[in-house]
Amino acid sequence: MEETQIIEHLKNGDGFIYKYVYDQYARMVYSVCSRMTSSKEEAEDAVQDVFIRVFDSINSFREDSKLSTWIYQISVNICINKTRRKKVISFLSLDFWEEEKGEKEMAVENITPGDDLEKSELQKIVQDAINTLPAKQKTAVILSRYEELSYKEISKIMGVSLSSVESLLFRAKENLAKKLIRYKEIFQ
Amino acid sequence: MKHKKIQKKFLLYIDGDLSETEKLLIDQHLDECAECKRHFEELANIWNEERILESPLPSPALWYDLKDRMEKEAEKSNPFRAIVGNAKLLLNSVITVGVVVIAIFIGSRFGNLLSPQNASQNVTYAQSENSRDEFGMSYFDAVPPNSIAKDIFITGLDKGGIQK
Known part of the structure; x- marks a missing residue:
């Protein structure tokens, strides 16, 4: 189905289109949400929020970008807000300091000596390092590295200039290199 | 210091984000420094291996959860x-x-019955046997002798209440 048709059906509120849109975009949305949040439950909750927002606010979609770009935009905003809210709540509940300490310990504990790292460990090491980046750097890395989007698309999704995207990715990779080398050093 | 500066460019080097001049500088350093070369190889391994791993997939039940939430x-x-x-x-x-x-x-309505001010007034209504029953005198007869309620009521009687 053409994108324009999908948008038209969504605007008309045709029942069948919801499942179709979900089937088309669920993997993409889940991929972003699972990397931008810290647990499976949180990611699934974010995915539901994303689709409800897409279905509810389709009339505000101006069609000046691809539908996928708009869905990415919603996904990123929802995940950033969720993470921010979670940080505020944990800070207010005084678990903040223990969690911070716990996260650092967890990241280090999961690295095993030597080069034969399990796939899940490998993912965990890199994900933990990405999770420690500031929100904008983290978003830029996820969209570029895992979603393989162009700088132009990333700039549209994040609402920043092309040069800002370049700068965010540059700094993010510098930070990640330092963190990953430090993690490895601890176990050698 | 120089090592740290070089090391933080490793991911940019691996992803091909550096200029030719910068690449050359790093290549030269890696030829001279075994420690940095080891770090570079490990980092390249982690970074490249992790990229090709499959993306996580949503659980099959997620659509039904979403549908349920939409209906609600x-x-x-x-x-x-x-x-x-x-x-x-x-x-x-x-x-x-x-x-x-x-x-x-x-x-x-019923709180008035027990207030001291109204007790004497109530007594005037209670001058007949009928009114005695009407105000539950039989109940007060059953109240223990030391009860405050009975004291109040008897005080009312002493001031010219019921006279048998």
């Missing part, structure tokens, strides 16, 4: 349900207010 939200926004919901809220408020009014009425 649609029900909430249904105008008929909203009217019924408001009517229920109004009815609950009316019942609560009614119960409070009845409680105040009962309290003021």
